Amino acid sequence: MKPFFLLRSKRTPHPSVLSSVSSLSSDSNSNSSLILQTKHLLRKSQDHLHVLSLIDSGSLQPRLDLYSDLIKQCTNLKKLREGMAVHQHFLSSRFNPDLFFLNSVVNMYCKCASLEDARKVFDEMPERDVVTWTALMTGYAQNEQPLDALRLFPMMLGLGVPPNQFTFATLFKAAGAANGYEIGEQVHAVCVKFGCDLDVYVGSSLLDMYARQERMLEACLVFDMLESKNEVSWNALIAGYARKVDGENAMMKFREMQRSGFKATHFTYSSLFSACAGTGALEQGKWVHAHMVKSGQKLIAFIGNTLLDMYAKAGSIQDARKVFDRLDKRDVVSWNSMLKACAHHGLGKETISLFEEMRSFGIQPNHITFVCVLTACSHAGLLAEGQHYLKMMKMYKLEPEIEHYVTVVDLLGRAGLLEQAQKFIDEMPIEPNAAVWGALLGACRMHKNVELGKFAAERVFQLDPHDSGPPVLLSNIYASTGRWTEAARVRKMMKESGVKKEPACSWVEMENSVHMFVANDDSHPQIREILKFWEETNVKIKEVGYVPDKNHVLLFVDEEEREARLQYHCEKIALAFALLNMPPGATIRIMKNIRVCGDCHSAIKLVSKVMEREIIVRDKNRFHHFSKGSCSCDDYW
């Protein structure tokens, strides 16, 4: 801590404070009225340091409550420098601090994110009450030290200080942030014992903790038991479903919230948009957007950013751009989201010019900005640009992180420069992780390089033995080069080690519901009709030159069977379903949880031509806009 006199204000004192003090200071009896006036004027001038100098000069006799006011204001304004000065000044005064005052000081340091100072005051306090403990816990919880917050609880109980609802609200927040669910559950039990579990603050925090663990059943139970509910508890519940990408339940709770007479807040809307973004539910999202406009809710950045992302993830880059243009204030997240949207739609040049525009506005890019820009370069094959922007990070004092290196390996690898990519990995200043080798492995799969692929796959196995991605890729490399025995060996290894492949699935939104298709699953009520329709379509595209590319069937089966298997890829089934049910001319949007396969890609291109349809496919990595027989990715993805 710096001594107080080094922190003295250099600013000119607020004139009203000066004049009021000088007019009154001659009258020694009116010190208390002087203090009152000082307090009042302090609220306007906020010149804490000047008040201290008045005390030093003898113009003002301090009182404990004046110090309290000064500390409180520094807390609200989060002015650490001034708060420290007041604290130091107080220590050199003749006053003995009481518990209340020291609690305020602890709280001041916590709110100013200076936890070490808070802890020091806390440790030196002769006595502590529930407020002291809770203030420090909250400090830790709000400053990304949730474990430190949790550790205080047993100490507090051990010393016989009974917790209150404030304490529990903070503890559950800390437990949720620290993934400390076992601890959270134990605290829940203690909370019930102290009769605090029905409080709305405690409840919101508690249900949020369960929701973060995807335990929505428990979250709902806590919610239902609450004595009274408010916007926050509703929002916590809706946000829980949104995080799980459970749009259906999120929407259901939203409607219930309305019926119960609560108005949606910007928290509510941003959760709902991110829920819709997860499934790419454009129609639902549009409905919520309309609801928001009608409610009079302004398009502030926090909502705008999720709304933009929602349109982008539903494949409508034009709507995303419209939201971006209408935002009154764009923060770095707005720019990043728009950059990412362009990048995922394969608009490399546009991403770069948007980024240059961002720089010309003087907006400070962050790490995520560069991930977006580099991703754009990678998807569009902009080699030189990618390397240029990686170097540019230094200009902004940003150290490239592993994610940036992954993207550059991807960039080089996609372009077929496999040796250069390997050299790049060897020369990286940080230790390559599984994702880096995974990117190289992916490139080997793309360019059918068995030897380097094997090498990369071994690295990934070592670093991340539980990921199903690498073995699948490796077996695909073998399979696509006709080395079936080796492919089968990898598959067998996977089976034995218990690594499970994520099942492929595709889905289509129609009339406010989502229809999902999983490979080899015939549970959809329309399935027979869909398959028949696809067979007919298949004949049509074969007439214009479709040749099934059996490289993409990776099972060890005979030729005929492999062609048959190809026809049941879930994106094809989803496409057939959409063609069958959607009005002519309507754009078809298909989502897939993993990358679209090469054979489906060529099939869909031809479908867009033969059926005269605009088809948008969102896969794990990017968007494909199919139209008139070609795709926006130019077959580079």
Next chain:
DNA sequence: CTAGGGTTAG
């Protein structure tokens, strides 16, 4: 004097 809910990458 102490409390709870929301966004961007891979």
